[in-house]
């Protein structure tokens with residue numbers, strides 16, 4: 001996210017699979033994962049206006065929150081480094097304080113200059129409380145606070161830049177959902193005759209309400225059938241799909257978000273959810289840095305690994 005790279009656009013890659021030919025459905029993937037090596041996908045979009053805002057306010061520290069494998073933590077660390085802003089990650093899980101150097105996400109974030117504060121899971125749940133924030137302010141001084149997952153109004157504004165003029169040709173646009181900020185940005189910049197489908201990677205029905213906080217449009221739906229048991233939960237079916245999809249299309253996907261998204265889209269195609277002639281655009285929102293951490297977990301469980 002250098003100054004020069006502020007107006008980037010992910011290229012659309014056409015997917016060539018026999019099921020798509022059979023069902024007469026076209027699928028392209030918007031390779032937002034390729035727009036930056038470290039601030040990949042929706043993280044680039046979410047951080048763009050937040051970094052500008054922090055600078056405008058003259059704040060030289062960004063404080064944010066995340067789990068041990070958080071894409072947002074990884075991206076914020078690098079964005080802070082290239083913009084000369086100190087970054088502090090409040091990390092869920094006190095147990096990590098002794099062995100975070102073995103965690104690929106955290107060790108990379110540290111290399112990019114991020115400082116950590118490890119907190120217990122119960123303290124982390126209170127991260128938005130006034131008391132907790134006062135403790136952080138006392139410890140780290142005045143700071144620009146970005147919520148977990150990076151979603152706020154400025155993040156949604158950034159995500160409104162994912163779609164470009166050429167994407168008006170698609171009937172359906174699909175994206176992964178965590179907090180819903182990315183989907184809200186996509187909805188806001190879509191045409192009314194386009195259908196936007198969100199695929200949550202976690203369980204729960206709270207997302208519809210969260211997304212409504214950021215959009216007034218109604219051309220969208222949430223499909224809750226492809227979370228694979230919840231956030232960061234995977235199955236051998238999902239891992240096999242990620243490996244198959246990469247082999248066939250040369251598009252790598254991650255196990256937390258985009259793997260579930262592409263699995264869901266192709267399953268819907270298989271089950272005739274889309275009319276023949278439908279043109280689908282899937283947003284690749286990045287997250288590939290998380291594969292290394294997931295592979296460590298899979299290895300411990302003696303399960304098949306994601307091919308890199």
Ligand SMILES: Cc1ncc(COP(=O)(O)O)c(C=O)c1O
Nearest residue numbers: 071178179180181182285286287
């Ligand atoms: C790679 C990736 N894709 C999708 C999402 C979901 O985005 P959102 O939280 O805006 O719904 C995230 C989380 O921010 C992510 O890291």
